[in-house]
Amino acid sequence: KQEVTQIPAALSVPEGENLVLNCSFTDSAIYNLQWFRQDPGKGLTSLLLIQSSQREQTSGRLNASLDKSSGRSTLYIAASQPGDSATYLCAVRRDTGFQKLVFGTGTRLLVSP
Amino acid sequence: DAGVTQSPTHLIKTRGQHVTLRCSPISGHKSVSWYQQVLGQGPQFIFQYYEKEERGRGNFPDRFSARQFPNYSSELNVNALLLGDSALYLCASSLTEWVIGSPLHFGNGTRLTVT
Numbered sequence: 001k002q003e004v005t006q007i008p009a010a011l012s013v014p015e016g017e018n019l020v021l022n023c024s025f026t027d028s029a030i031y032n033l034q035w036f037r038q039d040p041g042k043g044l045t046s047l048l049l050i051q052s053s054q055r056e057q058t059s060g061r062l063n064a065s066l067d068k069s070s071g072r073s074t075l076y077i078a079a080s081q082p083g084d085s086a087t088y089l090c091a092v093r094r095d096t097g098f099q100k101l102v103f104g105t106g107t108r109l110l111v112s113p
Numbered sequence: 114d115a116g117v118t119q120s121p122t123h124l125i126k127t128r129g130q131h132v133t134l135r136c137s138p139i140s141g142h143k144s145v146s147w148y149q150q151v152l153g154q155g156p157q158f159i160f161q162y163y164e165k166e167e168r169g170r171g172n173f174p175d176r177f178s179a180r181q182f183p184n185y186s187s188e189l190n191v192n193a194l195l196l197g198d199s200a201l202y203l204c205a206s207s208l209t210e211w212v213i214g215s216p217l218h219f220g221n222g223t224r225l226t227v228t
Contacts, residue, residue: 004155034216043117043203044156044219089155098169099146099207101217103155 002027004092006104013080014112021075021107023090028068034101035064035075036089044089048075080111115140117206117220125226126194134189134223138206144168145187146217147179148203156203162187191225199227 003026013019023033032051036044048057048064050073056065063076073090087108091101118137126132138145144163148156158171162181176192185206191198201224205217 036219041201041224043119043221044205046216046218049216091155099144099161099217100158100169100171101146101148101156102158105153105155 002030002092002094002102004090004102004104006088006090006107008107009105010108010110012110012112015080015082017080017111018076018078019080019109021077021088021090021109023073023075023104025071025073025092025102027094028071029094030068030092031094033064033066033073033090033092035062035073036091038087038089038106040087047088077109080109082111082113085109085111117204117218119202119204119220119223121223122221123224123226125228127228128194128196130194131190131192132194132225134191134202134204134225136187136189136204136206136220138185138187138204139218142206142208142218143185144207145181145185146205146207147187147189148205148219149173150201150203150222152200159189194227196227199225201225 007022034049035047050066061078066073087106089106091103120135146161147159150156160179161168165181179189181187201222203222205219
């Protein structure tokens with residue numbers, strides 16, 4: 001059974017810092033991994049998707065890496081801003097056809113001005 | 114273009130009642146999935162539908178059921194509500210099952226409170 005863990009559970013940083021969020025998964029047989037952002041009481045916003053054959057993906061100040069063999073992914077946020085404050089979730093998908101995502105419990109990020 | 118839309122946004126029900134939640138996928142998306150997110154946890158997979166057929170089911174009791182309509186919208190039904198069913202119910206859509214790199218797009222969810 002796939003289990004996804006995210007560390008730390010919560011993180012508080014001053015504006016401008018670079019930071020790394022960690023995601024680990026127990027079964028390396030994944031199809032892809034997706035990072036999401038969730039604002040309080042809201043749905044999920046897709047940030048980055050990495051296919052199992054890829055090592056990293058970048059979008060603006062965000063960079064996500066994937067090491068499938070070790071069961072790890074990191075989300076790097078450069079020059080953090082107060083608007084980045086949210087919960088960040090990673091999710092892995094096993095199969096090409098079956099779209100079940102297994103989520104971690106998230107990292108709650110607070111960026112102070 | 115409109116994103117994934119869900120209705121209602123909030124709902125309060127009593128134990129034992131039945132509830133129907135609705136989801137409209139992004140235009141052109143044929144796959145719809147449902148997730149339950151209890152406060153403080155990550156979303157848990159409930160169902161996936163593609164071309165009106167059930168493709169997968171998570172570890173939820175038979176009180177939970179769903180269907181997908183010809184226009185690809187979907188309904189999630191929960192019977193005999195329990196206090197533990199209180200959660201944010203999220204709907205996600207994607208273009209197809211088979212397009213490499215096709216991400217899931219989520220709606221803002223329906224907040225269900227069972228009293």
